[in-house]
Amino acid sequence: MKVTINDVAKLAGVSMKTVSRVINKEPSVRKKTYDIVMNAVKELNYQPNIAARNLAGTSSFAVGLVYDNPNAYYVIDMQNGVLSRCKEEGYELVIHPCSYSDDNMQEEFVTMIKRSRLAGLVLTPPLSEQQAIIDMLDEIGIQYVRLLSGRAQETENSSNCIFVDDFAASHEITEHLISLGHKKIGFVLGDKEHKSTSERLAGYRQALQDHNVAYNEQLIYEGSYSFESGVLGAQSLLKDNNQNNITAILGGNDEVAAGALFAARLMNIDIPAQLSITGFEDSPFSRQTWPKLTTAHQANNVISEHAARLLFTKTRGSRSQDRDIITTFTPSLVIRQSTGAAADNS
Template sequence: MTKTAPRRSRARPVQDPSQDTALPAGKATINDIARLTGVSKKTVSRVINDSPLVHPETREKILALMKQLGYTPDPQARGLAFRRSFLIGMIYDNPTAQYIVNMQYGALDALRDSGYELVVHPCDSTQEDYIDSVRRFALQQKLHGVILIPRVSEDEQLAAALREIGVRYVRIASIPLDAGPQMVVTQDRQAGTEAANYLESLGHRTLGLITGPRRYRSTIERGGGFVEGLNERGVELPADYTYEGGYTFESGVAGAEYLLAKSPRPTAIFACNDEMAAGVYKAAMRRGLSIPGDLSVVGYDDSPLASQLWPALTTIHLPIRDLGRQAAQMLLSDEPAPDEAATSAPRLVTPQLVVRDSSQRPKG
């Protein structure tokens, strides 16, 4: 019986990355990278994950080919290799589109070149199953961490659900609600007081207030700070000179219509965000009132809308983009030990008044 000589395995030579790369830009897979460089998929994975178990020459050729083909590793695939995710989630229930966009830009600023990606999850916190929806999202995406934006950041049940499944989070809110390393605090009450001090210093004694929804903590803090600031300066804001809006343009129009029908008519209105302040402009125009001649207006957020209105809006500047950046940076840093977290102070952001052309002393 004739014996067959055993086959000898031979190492495959690493191919020249400049050859046989007729693939559409950005369409290559990890299998293509392995095939074109003549190495195993596992070797390519090691290069992607910065493993030291790859010969330098092989590493360089694989990296060169990845760059040539525009190959970007799938964050979820990297997460499987590291047994953790390279995805940061952003959870929000906020009617103001520009606020959310600016927050996302800030988070992306922090994540750039970090290897992490941002995924967003809008939700409706008025729905009974919204916490279950967020929990499923966090588990399915295997999130490294979550940024919680007002108003969902104020929900203790949601925070407890994330702790239960072991997902890190950072909350952005008007007041401290959690341990320091998990909080970015915007100090809205202080800003509301600053708006009150400014308008009263101009001589306004009859004022109106348009708040957000009562279930938002920012409503309590911004509106409460405004009322307290007036009281400290000897000015009372009657309850019927406050209108509960919805942080939308339409609710700003409705709120201003309600307030401007009062007698005596307010000489100034503080709206708790810029979109509602823009609504005040429309209501004033309908009544033939000039801004700031007949009515001074102050908003909140200092969104791009504030400088686009005419006259330009006096408003409270809240560095929204910086809030998103700081929250993302906190998730990228190492998680502190429990005893250290308990004694750490939250990050504080101080809003500031920006005086433009929509405010002046009242007539007479």
């Protein structure tokens, strides 16, 4: 019933070690031998036993996904992306939700890594931005890939990073608004500890500058990545009967934008006739509002899949190469109904 490497070896007429070489894509196996073995593998529908591989090998066939993120959609997308790659490579995925603020987080973290003898880790923001964590991992000597907001050229040692160019995304969104005639554009920022927040702010400022629109600090609300913050931010920006004549608001992400949109409705502001609102990420949030949000599409499942790819080239680097890895993702503008021509609020 259970097919082992020996069965394959017998059928192929080679030693089990050679079969091992084939399934691990090790070099120095003759093409002919390789084919014979692969045929035997297919004929018997052989599936390597993960436990045995883990026990015998130097590192296990499992990678970890580490996150500390309240955004469930984000997490699920990340999981699915990494998982799909893991399946292809025959690896298992160990998910590790954690809380950076938790005291014994580091300890638990290390325990998990050692216990499972993980082959590598995928780190998502904001944990991926924590130098303390990076240092710890370097010390342990485990492979990892970081998901970061930003661009490679500005990051030292970017060879194990996947970037999301929030600067460009924000720039594009802002330009979109400017092209619609908006000049007074508010911004409800996300958590200031997140790199994405500063990147998005920078892209916004650059776009303003590129189009000779004055930057006004009063149009910036320092919030966090939550619906609630979006509500509060919009209320703050639009207070006193919109004294700043704001005609558009960027939400730090879709959730924030949804909150801002909600706040606008409470104030009887028509979207987009009186006010345009945009988000980031194109998460389900952006489609659960009315009108739907103009946003910057960010395929988190694809991004995380590439993070996994990159990780696999590092762990089994010499064995299988993957030349199709995208290391920088630029979210693309998705125009929906929450943006329109600037109202004349003067």
